[in-house]
Amino acid sequence: MNNQPFIPIIIGTDINAYNMAISFHEEYNIKPILVGKEEMSFTKLSNVIEHVEIHANLWDKNAFVYVLTQIADKYKTNGKRLLLIGTNDFYVRLIIENATALKKMYVFNYMTEDLMNNLLVKSNFYKLCEEHGIDAPKTYYYSCLKKEPFTEEVLFPLIIKPSNGVQYYKNKFPGQQKVYRVETRQELNDVINQVNASGYEEDLIIQDYIPGDDTYMWDSVIYMSSKGKAQLSTFAQVVLQEHTVTAIGNYTALITRYNEEMMKKLLHFLEAVGYVGFANFDLKFDERDGKFKVFEVNIRQGRSSYYTTALGHNMARYFVDDVIYEKEKPLTLLNEHYLFTVVPKIVLNKFVENKEIQKEVRMLIKKGKWGNPLFYKKDNHFTRKLYLLARQFNYYKKYKNNNW
Secondary structure (H helix, E strand, O other): OOOOOEEEEEEOOOHHHHHHHHHHHHHHOOOOEEEEOOOOHHHHOOOOOOEEEEOOOOOOHHHHHHHHHHHHHHHOOOOOEEEEEEOOHHHHHHHHHOHHHHOOOEEOOOOOHHHHHHHHOHHHHHHHHHHOOOOOOOEEEEEOOOOOOOOOOOOOOEEEEEOOHHHHHHOOOOOOOOOEEEOOHHHHHHHHHHHHHHOOOOEEEEEEOOOOOHHHEEEEEEEEOOOOOEEEEOEEEEEEEOOOOOOOOOEEEEEEEOOHHHHHHHHHHHHHHOOOEEEEEEEEEEOOOOEEEEEEEEOOOOOOOOHHHHOOOOHHHHHHHHHHOOOOOOOEEOOOOOEEEOOOHHHHHHHOOOHHHHHHHHHHHHOOOEEOHHHOOOOOOHHHHHHHHHHHHHHHHHHHHOOO
C-alpha cells in the first residue's frame, strides 16, 4: 500500500518510462501508474508498475487533456497529489501546452511554452547557445516552407536533421531517418527533396560533421528546481549508441565522468534562460579545436539518465522533494565512476572500437561498478525476463549487422 502523500503518473511506456518507474519503486516502494499510446514489453510485463493505462489517442492534442482528466478522476484518492512526469519530448510538450488545465489536477515541474519553443526548435536553440557562449557545430538552415535550392558553400561530410522533430515525425515517409549523414552535394539534395515531398514545412538543420566514433559523444543530466536553481549536474562519456538509422542518438552504454567546467557551463546556461525540471544535453567532443559542441537539449530526463539514480541521486526523489515537499537543495556535481548499459557484455566487448575505453569497461564490470536498469532485481516477472534475454541476443545481431 502506498503510504506516501502522492501518486506518480508517468506518461509513456518505453525504457525511459520504466527507468522512472523503478526510480519510484527503489526510493518509495511505490508502484506508479503509466499512461501510454501503446503497450511495450519493458513496462507491460513489469510487476513494479501498478497499472498501464493505454489510450490510442494520447498523441492527439485535443484528446490529451481529456484522457488525463479521466486518469485524474480514476486515481485521485484521500487527498493524495498526482505527480505528473513525461518521458519523451512530445508528451512534455503536451503537458506544457496544456499546463493551465492540468495544474488543476496534477503537480509537475516544466518550463513555460515560450522557452520550450526556443529550446526544442533547433534553429532557435543554436541562437540561444551562441548568446550564452555555448559551442555548437557550424550550422546552416534550410527552409522546407520556401523550398528554394540549397546553395551554401559547405564542406562534406554533413549531418542533416529536422529543426522540429515533433512536426517531422508527423510527416512519415519511406526511408525516414532521425539523422542523415551525407557525403556529396547529390546526397544532400536527395535528402532535402525527400523531406520536402513529405509535407514537413519547418527548417532542416545542415551541420558540420564532427569526426569521431561513439566515444566522442557526451551526455549531461541537470535538474533545475521549480525555483530555477540547479540541484544536480552530471557529465558522462558515451561508450555506445544505437547503430540503426531510426534510433541513432539513443545511448546504450556510457561511463560517468567529472568535468566541472562543462557541468557548470551548462547549468549556468539553464539558469540564465529560466529553465526548470530535468534537462538532458547531447554533446560531441571536437578534437579539431578541443571543444565540446552541443547538439541539443532534451526537455526531460533521457533514457540513459538512470545512472543518476544508480549513483544515489534518485530521479524520482528530485521531483518529489521539489514539487511535493518544496525542499531547497545544494548543488551536487556528480563525481563518480560508473558504467551504465542496456546492452550485454558481449556487445561491449565486441563493438567498442576505442581500446582504452574497452579496457575501462572491463575494469568497471570487474569491480561491480556497473548496472543495467532493465534487469531491476525487484522486478521478477518471469515472462519479462525471457523477453529481456531475447532482446539481449537481438542487440548482438543489431550491432553486427548495422554500422551507421
